[in-house]
Amino acid sequence: MIKVFIGGVIALLVGLLSAPTWAGITIEITQGQDTGIPIAVVPFQFQGQQRPNADIRNIVSADLYRSGRFLSLPPGDFLSRPSDPDQVRFKDWRLIKAEALVIGRVTELGNDHYEVSFYLYNVFKEKLLAGYRWTVGSSQLRQVAHQVSDYIYEALTGIPGAFDTRIAYVTVEKDSGNTRQYQLMVADSDGHNAQQILRTNFPILSPAWAPDGKRLAYVSFASRTSGAMIWVQNIETGERRKLLQEKGTASAPAWSADGRRLALRLSRDGNHDIYILDVAASRLTRLTKHPGIDTEPAWSPDGRYLVFTSDRSGRPHIFRISAAGGPAQRLTRVGRENAGASYSPNGKHLVMVTNQGNGDQIGVFYTGNKQLTVLTDGPLDDSPTYSPNGAMIMYATQRGNQGVLAAVSADGRIKQILRLHQGEVREPAWSSRKQ
């Protein structure tokens, strides 16, 4: 008999706002399904009166499925439905060829609170890999499910999970007067719990998460004739402030890893260069000085370098510069043009928008051998953003003449389309931090 342990008791104190979500959220796997580790996720047994809306089993199963690394077996095939370690018979799971088994239980505690426990097993080794218990309010059950997914993902792949994270994105809809309405949204990584944090008649671009996961920098317009400006908004309080009171325009914000500085594009006297802003001190340092367009700065994870887009050698390409300044070095020499680069979390790769003659596609550039692998089909793919674990890349694409979000695994094997909203969706940004 295997001895049971409860690996950790985590009380979630994060007070997440819950908002009604569009019922039509779907994630369609377009490539790479039916592969991965066969895993049996048993429906969690419920004990109590008021069954919560969030079904942990289905959320976990969907998380694992869309990661492309798991094949979630249908519950109809299960020979038993254990919810407690004492009830696990490994031969039931070997028979249906499950390599991993997840069981769990949701117990109503009253006062809108629940206890959730789960256990993860290696079926062939008959070994318990993880066991955890949470006590949370009903509004946090989805988050608990994503944390369960994160534990499973890490235990079985060796890579930290990125399910319990958030994304920001921009939606565009026309109102009854045919005016475009832009919304800046924040949602869980699976598109649920979507909340509007800004609504405006002006375009919104380039949302960028601060490392604390509480602030977003983004680009919008203060008035019809203001030109592009950068705001920083606290997503919990809604408080927003314009960063620079410059005469020129500013855009393309990118936070440093310590959250104290923003790299950005600023135009003064008609020239677009990269600057670094000390946010607290409001002090600007100029990093590039070139008559061409320099924009889209992104920090290396160690903070020593920035990459940026420049057309100083003709068509736009990716350049690298020390965060302390100095000469810029051209990185990309492949394709017609490359733009919008950002580093993978391990700093070894750059994801970017590449044009090799087939429109705009998402590509990964290996900083070591300087090779570029095209991951997507294009022709209007834009705004790639790494998941915090580097396993997935979310980006904006077009489907049926409408902007939608899509995701591709960093190795290009798995592809999916995320339908998060009825209108146009674009400009995804994946938070680097857990909720």
Add this chain to the structure above:
Amino acid sequence: MRRIFHFSLVLLLSVVLVGCALNKKKGSAEVEDSSVNLQADATSSGLSSDDSGSAQVLVTSDNTLDLDDPLGTRVIYFEFDSNALTPEAQRIVEAHAEYLAGNPGMAVVLEGHADERGTREYNLALGERRANAVADLFQVMGVMPDAVRSISYGEERPVAMEHDESAWSLNRRVEILY
């Protein structure tokens, strides 16, 4: 006459209406100084009339240029990834510059735009560079620099929504607004 001023009255009214329509959510910000419909079929009522009652077309997206009166044309077009003025664009810009140089005190906004190819941020910069190309010629022609503001909406305000060269060629533009 500062026509921009008349438009701001219209803008202000729209702000009030928009402001009432929005319901405030916790954690959400709303833009109070919001503006009118800026879609490029800018014959929309908010933008295209001033309080003198005579309609003024700010933006023309058709190509029925009155070649005898370049002042009637408020939009100039560009080649892909270029801010170079075509001879036709140069003629239009020079006509406006001449008019503006002779009417000091008028505020001008040069609004640059790009087609959808390339990243949004690059196009934001490209649109501004196009507006600056017009501003530079204005300055050479004697328009006071302080009267001219160059901005860009990048690829965010397309005139034509299709994904082909005929649409893109209409979207690569600078609108001369005064």
